[in-house]
Amino acid sequence: MSFFQEENDEYEDVSTVMVRNSHLDLMDQDILYHLALGSGSHDLRAMFGDVKFVCMGGTPKRMEQFAYRLMEEISYKIPTGTTLQDISRYSYRYSMYKVGPVLCISHGMGMPSVGILLHETIKLMFHAKVVDPVFFRIGTSGGIGLEGGTVIISDEAVDGTLQPHLELQILGKTVKRSSVLDKKLQWELKSLAEPDDPYPTVIGKTVCTSDFYEGQGRMDGAFCDFTEEERMEYLEKLKFNGVRNIEMESLAFAALTHHAGIKAAVVCVTLLDRLKGDQIHYPKEVLDEWQQRPQKLVCRYIKKYLSKRGLILNNHCGSVNVKSPRRFKLVQQESESYD
Numbered sequence: 111m112s113f114f115q116e117e118n119d120e121y122e123d124v125s126t127v128m129v130r131n132s133h134l135d136l137m138d139q140d141i142l143y144h145l146a147l148g149s150g151s152h153d154l155r156a157m158f159g160d161v162k163f164v165c166m167g168g169t170p171k172r173m174e175q176f177a178y179r180l181m182e183e184i185s186y187k188i189p190t191g192t193t194l195q196d197i198s199r200y201s202y203r204y205s206m207y208k209v210g211p212v213l214c215i216s217h218g219m220g221m222p223s224v225g226i227l228l229h230e231t232i233k234l235m236f237h238a239k240v241v242d243p244v245f246f247r248i249g250t251s252g253g254i255g256l257e258g259g260t261v262i263i264s265d266e267a268v269d270g271t272l273q274p275h276l277e278l279q280i281l282g283k284t285v286k287r288s289s290v291l292d293k294k295l296q297w298e299l300k301s302l303a304e305p306d307d308p309y310p311t312v313i314g315k316t317v318c319t320s321d322f323y324e325g326q327g328r329m330d331g332a333f334c335d336f337t338e339e340e341r342m343e344y345l346e347k348l349k350f351n352g353v354r355n356i357e358m359e360s361l362a363f364a365a366l367t368h369h370a371g372i373k374a375a376v377v378c379v380t381l382l383d384r385l386k387g388d389q390i391h392y393p394k395e396v397l398d399e400w401q402q403r404p405q406k407l408v409c410r411y412i413k414k415y416l417s418k419r420g421l422i423l424n425n426h427c428g429s430v431n432v433k434s435p436r437r438f439k440l441v442q443q444e445s446e447s448y449d
């Protein structure tokens with residue numbers, strides 16, 4: 111059976127998202143504070159019931175850019191002269207865009223930020239009765255023995271001591287949650303790297319840290335108490351253990367999606383080879399182009415998924431239309447003029 115050919119094909123979707131909290135049933139409404147949404151104030155089922163993919167990345171701009179890329183790729187139309195609306199704009203925290211069955215949300219930097227967002231997004235999926243969503247993180251990272259511009263699909267997210275779980279302090283006790291990512295999804299994504307992509311796409315282990323500077327063995331922060339030799343020893347140890355990149359969200363992303371029974375993948379581009387330095391010195395245009403590489407891969411996945419299920423029509427000559435309204439309603443975005 112080839113990738114994307116599911117046992118029950120388009121009706122393979124069988125389960126809604128699990129929240130593991132019986133207290134939610136007792137609440138008369140659930141306020142998703144950091145998303146500026148709520149089960150009492152919004153019809154979450156109507157707004158988000160058709161979601162199939164949730165894509166997250168660090169910055170609002172990247173996720174807006176990704177939303178517009180998707181619009182182009184799946185010919186998702188909004189009225190001429192209008193823009194996509196940031197659904198969470200009144201939260202002043204995260205930005206959220208919806209393009210048909212795809213939610214694009216910025217997660218900020220670090221595990222606390224992505225963790226809060228995941229709690230609320232998982233509850234959003236639950237309230238909206240979304241069936242088997244797939245979550246992606248599209249990010250940037252430091253490479254380990256890999257040049258800038260390389261795309262890495264994480265096969266495992268580990269902490270700075272190479273442990274494959276997220277440690278949380280809950281009620282003064284340490285709780286461990288396994289950071290498991292979906293293997294099949296990784297290979298499906300890898301299969302979408304094209305031979306003429308002018309950069310490699312590899313699968314490998316990702317170290318997730320709580321800090322960009324000392325936590326990632328950088329010597330260019332405001333503080334540094336280790337030597338160049340100790341730095342190299344640590345980074346070489348990571349390489350020896352199969353680590354290909356370092357970033358700051360994959361562990362929480364993998365652990366919390368896994369805890370909710372959600373299939374997830376982490377796709378990051380490298381912005382430098384950490385074995386060669388600490389500073390990110392490439393021109394902005396180069397970094398911008400590199401940032402788009404994980405987006406392209408995930409976009410190919412989504413497009414292929416929709417095409418396979420007959421949800422995109424006329425998938426030839428660049429002319430693509432989302433078939434409406436079969437499984438996915440194309441929720442009309444409120445129009446908003448360019449300022």
Ligand SMILES: O=P(O)(O)O[C@H]1O[C@H](CO)[C@@H](O)[C@H]1O
Pocket residue numbers: 167168169218219220248249250251322357358359
């Ligand atoms: O580019 P994003 O997705 O934010 O990812 C990486 O970049 C940030 C650090 O510069 C951290 O959030 C890290 O994980």
Ligand SMILES: O=c1cc[nH]c(=O)[nH]1
Pocket residue numbers: 250251252253322326356357358381
């Ligand atoms: O080195 C890097 C680059 C991007 N993001 C990180 O977390 N580390």
